[in-house]
Amino acid sequence: MTEPTDKTQASRRRFLTGAAGLAAASASGRALADNAKNLPPNVADWTRALGEGVGQRAYGNPSKYEKDVARRTVSWLTATPESSVSFTPLHTLDGIITPNGLCFERHHSGIAEIDPNDYRLMLHGLVDKPLLFTLEDLKRLPRVNRIHFLECAANSGMEWRGAQLNGVQYTHGMVHCVQYTGVPLKVLLEQAGLKSNAKWILAEGGDAAAMNRSIPLAKALDDCLVAYRMNGEMLRPEQGYPVRLVVPGWEGNVWVKWLRRLKVGDQPWYTREETSKYTDLLENGKARKFTFEMDAKSVITSPSPQAPLKQKGFTVISGLAWSGRGKIKRVDVSLDGGRNWRTARIDGPVFDRACVRFYFETEWNGEPLLLQSRAMDETGYVQPGKDALRKIRGVNSIYHNNGIQTWAIKPDGEVENVEVG
Ligand code: MTE
Numbered sequence: 001m002t003e004p005t006d007k008t009q010a011s012r013r014r015f016l017t018g019a020a021g022l023a024a025a026s027a028s029g030r031a032l033a034d035n036a037k038n039l040p041p042n043v044a045d046w047t048r049a050l051g052e053g054v055g056q057r058a059y060g061n062p063s064k065y066e067k068d069v070a071r072r073t074v075s076w077l078t079a080t081p082e083s084s085v086s087f088t089p090l091h092t093l094d095g096i097i098t099p100n101g102l103c104f105e106r107h108h109s110g111i112a113e114i115d116p117n118d119y120r121l122m123l124h125g126l127v128d129k130p131l132l133f134t135l136e137d138l139k140r141l142p143r144v145n146r147i148h149f150l151e152c153a154a155n156s157g158m159e160w161r162g163a164q165l166n167g168v169q170y171t172h173g174m175v176h177c178v179q180y181t182g183v184p185l186k187v188l189l190e191q192a193g194l195k196s197n198a199k200w201i202l203a204e205g206g207d208a209a210a211m212n213r214s215i216p217l218a219k220a221l222d223d224c225l226v227a228y229r230m231n232g233e234m235l236r237p238e239q240g241y242p243v244r245l246v247v248p249g250w251e252g253n254v255w256v257k258w259l260r261r262l263k264v265g266d267q268p269w270y271t272r273e274e275t276s277k278y279t280d281l282l283e284n285g286k287a288r289k290f291t292f293e294m295d296a297k298s299v300i301t302s303p304s305p306q307a308p309l310k311q312k313g314f315t316v317i318s319g320l321a322w323s324g325r326g327k328i329k330r331v332d333v334s335l336d337g338g339r340n341w342r343t344a345r346i347d348g349p350v351f352d353r354a355c356v357r358f359y360f361e362t363e364w365n366g367e368p369l370l371l372q373s374r375a376m377d378e379t380g381y382v383q384p385g386k387d388a389l390r391k392i393r394g395v396n397s398i399y400h401n402n403g404i405q406t407w408a409i410k411p412d413g414e415v416e417n418v419e420v421g
């Protein structure tokens with residue numbers, strides 16, 4: 001019995017040595033780590049001893065080696081952490097689904113920690129029968145699953161006057177895409193019965209900001225959800241546990257978290273968040289109000305300033321695209337700052353008002369590049385360049401910046417946020 005085993009080990013060792021030689025060669029002369037005790041042909045530490053038993057990780061976390069995959073904040077951006085934002089590390093992710101623990105957070109008054117037993121959703125105003133729902137009541141109603149992106153209207157808001165923040169996490173990280181489970185808002189409204197003059201809905205949060213927004217009734221009846229799950233598990237506290245409003249394709253601000261009240265009315269309420277905030281000041285001094293829909297947008301997530309190119313040769317360029325008006329139809333990539341465009345490969349599912357993942361494979365041999373991506377949605381809308389956007393919107397805006405992003409690739413593979421037209 002020993003003979004074949006030995007032979008197998010010997011040939012395996014030969015093969016592994018060959019493989020290690022290849023790896024060393026492809027690492028372009030980089031020396032192998034001094035401490036190679038865990039590298040082939042040695043038997044690694046983790047193969048020599050039993051691992052941790054099951055049950056130690058009642059709710060699992062990523063590997064300790066992935067600790068850089070984290071939300072980040074920008075300390076100078078906001079005065080307090082309670083009214084602030086953390087950003088999704090887009091450069092570390094792939095596919096279309098954002099892991100729950102990495103979804104960016106935007107709160108106006110911190111995270112409300114709601115005891116689900118004390119949770120109530122009030123529905124009143126221009127209805128035949130005002131209703132009060134417990135969480136259990138909501139869970140008993142017919143439910144649906146929908147994958148949608150949520151983008152804060154202020155995403156890329158720092159970039160209106162030129163390239164500012166060096167990292168896709170900061171320029172574009174106020175977006176996430178998860179699967180929601182919840183009750184269509186229409187079901188609740190039908191239970192309450194709408195008066196004939198009902199036209200708008202006020203959605204209000206149970207956080208200290210009691211953040212509230214007016215939403216046209218037509219949208220509420222069309223596709224809004226009163227959601228309690230994300231990616232299968234209950235909503236995270238920072239995403240509105242136990243219940244948030246899902247408003248597909250519309251700016252993140254109307255997706256009220258910790259949802260406590262829905263009031264039906266015949267006109268908008270003109271709350272703070274739809275007058276002094278979340279309106280777009282134009283060059284002529286007038287402000288756009290109720291810019292609900294998020295325009296089509298895309299960004300290359302890798303390479304990007306936080307994910308530089310480490311090797312020459314075959315290179316995968318990857319990014320995300322989304323539109324508040326429907327499905328993404330096509331994404332183009334340019335290597336030369338928008339002079340030439342090639343169609344990227346979309347891989348994975350393409351859902352209505354959800355992120356899509358695109359790839360563009362190329363050979364990179366150290367030449368400087370100006371990387372851009374451009375999204376097109378099923379309405380025919382094409383993501384504009386920054387100059388084209390500024391022609392329409394001026395430079396006084398904060399919200400709804402969907403201009404084309406440019407990353408300059410340097411000969412050493414480092415990446416910088418720059419602007420070309
Ligand atoms: N809802 C309440 N109650 N309070 C808030 O501060 N922030 C809004 C919206 N809903 C907010 C809220 C804003 S501006 C955005 S962009 C989204 O929630 C962010 O959702 P997220 O934290 O799940 O990413």
Ligand code: CO
Pocket residue numbers: 106151152153154252253
């Ligand atoms: Co927002």
